[in-house]
Amino acid sequence: MSSTVQTDFFTVVRERHSVKHYDAAHKLSEQEIKELLEIANSAPSAWNLQHWKFLAITDQTAKAKLLPIAYSQTQVVEASVVVAILGDLQANLKAEAVFEPDVQAGLLSEEVKANLVGQIEYTYANVPTAPRDEAIRNASLAAMQLMLAAKAKGLDSCPLGGYDADKFVEAFGVPARYVPVMLVAIGKAATPARPSVRLPVEQTIFWNLELSKKLAQSDF
Numbered sequence: 630m631s632s633t634v635q636t637d638f639f640t641v642v643r644e645r646h647s648v649k650h651y652d653a654a655h656k657l658s659e660q661e662i663k664e665l666l667e668i669a670n671s672a673p674s675a676w677n678l679q680h681w682k683f684l685a686i687t688d689q690t691a692k693a694k695l696l697p698i699a700y701s702q703t704q705v706v707e708a709s710v711v712v713a714i715l716g717d718l719q720a721n722l723k724a725e726a727v728f729e730p731d732v733q734a735g736l737l738s739e740e741v742k743a744n745l746v747g748q749i750e751y752t753y754a755n756v757p758t759a760p761r762d763e764a765i766r767n768a769s770l771a772a773m774q775l776m777l778a779a780k781a782k783g784l785d786s787c788p789l790g791g792y793d794a795d796k797f798v799e800a801f802g803v804p805a806r807y808v809p810v811m812l813v814a815i816g817k818a819a820t821p822a823r824p825s826v827r828l829p830v831e832q833t834i835f836w837n838l839e840l841s842k843k844l845a846q847s848d849f
């Protein structure tokens with residue numbers, strides 16, 4: 630993998646597709662994987678709480694353990710790395726670690742920090758859906774950024790939701806604080822992705838106050 634490949638954003642988005650067959654001989658070094666994950670790690674997140682952990686699975690034994698959990702989808706053994714994206718159900722506990730350096734650097738006042746911490750504590754204590762919603766929402770943004778980073782570096786990827794999350798938790802020792810969000814297989818394509826198209830954007834865009842009326846007229 631060359632970290633100097635330059636591909637413009639629109640080409641990256643257009644050319645990213647979910648590759649199902651990888652060159653099993655292609656390896657990525659820890660440094661190369663780290664570079665990709667650093668880009669994923671720069672994704673935006675609510676209150677900048679960075680609700681994600683990345684488990685990079687590179688070892689053939691670990692990949693073989695994953696194969697039946699992923700319903701025998703061979704991407705997980707052929708890809709150079711499978712990154713399990715884990716969402717943090719207690720990302721509120723990171724508030725101090727996230728905000729205090731900003732205060733020390735003069736980027737955030739103590740008052741603003743206290744306000745933000747108050748919002749976070751209130752939300753995590755009083756909105757029952759928030760911990761899981763925030764974990765999945767924010768970690769998914771990191772997953773998307775990871776796939777685009779891979780494409781920009783000349784690699785291919787496939788997101789996988791098709792795996793048994795409970796078995797994954799057990800097999801890979803995921804603590805209760807974290808929820809498996811998705812797997813992302815990354816490597817060199819052996820076979821190009823099956824072309825896929827999207828429904829016309831006109832069927833997905835609505836404007837202003839017309840949503841319920843237009844959706845009621847829609848066939849889907």
Ligand SMILES: Cc1cc2nc3c(=O)[nH]c(=O)nc-3n(C[C@H](O)[C@H](O)[C@H](O)COP(=O)(O)O)c2cc1C
Pocket residue numbers: 645646647648649702787788789790791792811822823824825
């Ligand atoms: C959350 C999520 C879960 C997915 N799970 C799987 C999966 O388990 N196996 C698979 O082969 N593809 C999986 N896909 C890939 C989709 O099938 C693919 O993104 C979609 O068909 C569009 O094709 P494209 O990604 O090639 O543009 C998943 C995609 C997403 C976003």
